[in-house]
Amino acid sequence: MRSAVIVFPGSNCDRDMAVALETVTGQKPHMVWHGDSELPSGLDVIAIPGGFSYGDYLRSGAMASRSNIIKPVMDAAQRGVRILGVCNGFQILTEMGLLPGALMRNSNIHFVCKDAELDVVNTDTIFTSGYLENTPILTPVAHHDGNFFADTYTLDRLENEDRVVFRYRSEINGSSRNIAGIINEAGNVLGMMPHPERAIDKKHGGTDGLPLFESLLG
Template identity: 60%
Template sequence: MGFRAAVITFPGSNCDRDMAVALEAVSGTPALRIWHGDADLPEGLDLIALPGGFSYGDYLRSGAMAAQSPIMRAVVAAAARGVPVLGVCNGFQVLTEARLLPGALLRNAAQRFICRTVSLTVETTDSLFTSAYRAGETIRIPVAHHDGNYYADAATLDALEGEGRIAFRYAEEVNGSARGIAGVLSANRRILGMMPHPERAIEPAAHPALGGADGRRLFESVLAALASA
């Protein structure tokens, strides 16, 4: 059986198609598209992806209402069974609101929407999302967010540092995130939330039509990890 990935769509998602296209481009298998109002997920999933956008118009807080959608109960249950989960941008916000990842995403320090390609430092290769990178490597990935300022208390930040759970860090000032954090892993390292959009950087290097190719290795990392499991 081929790679089985599911992309969740919430009202206001606008990167769900981008995520599905990227997953198919890298894996060769179309992603399953799941509506937020569904109560169940298909069996045998290899990856669940929560895409970027403005779920529920960012009403209350970004990701707060989406975290209460019926499908999120199934996502939380799947994550507890060890199914890998990737949350990008709004998906990262949903993961923090659902308490699958620590911390919160606040309004950008400059109080402006940021949309550009930024430099990231790969902080760890010890996860199924980052094994195809080199630790300390600088990569270029687009961002597009208004509420991407990562916040957690000092004890949580120290724990993330000590446990090697910071996946990516901004190599430049972007949004005021605590300690420059751009991506965080769960304790079991099978959930990744990140503000930059790897699905917008998956084109081969010779044809950088979609922001370059540095995001492609994130998806290749997942495929390689699953193939060797």
């Protein structure tokens, strides 16, 4: 299982993500700089980590989604490589157009930093097959722009196609229909605001993020 973590100026969860991937695969992921114009060959998984790429200038994820490495990431997505975007990574995936909607400023304007209870709405994805149905999980959230917005047509479509993967159990940031994570149509690109990579070790206070990496890396 070959994995890579894309690193942007301002990424700050890249090392956490690398530790999570290495813990599960036993192999160190490639750390790929945003300015590179190609990815290592034979990747199975690409992770786009959390942080504040480019200081969130213009819009969260906007600058990162136009950097050199994005073209090869898009190509990899088309080929079916598994792509996980967490927090800023989710924002980048929507700005790239790989996932629909947009992540806007939290409706109460506050930065939210706490553990959030999530429903795993769809356990039948390559990212969530390790979770049990009807069993909420606890994962950290830490974001200012996590308010998921999409028009009603898109929201209905996401729900009808079982592409809402995670939902907050209570309202925390104003997200439409409490959406915390969604998947693309082909099922190989997941974006989520909560941080599974910060819940993989008992010392983190919980290990509810671990099944995601185990599912993903199989």
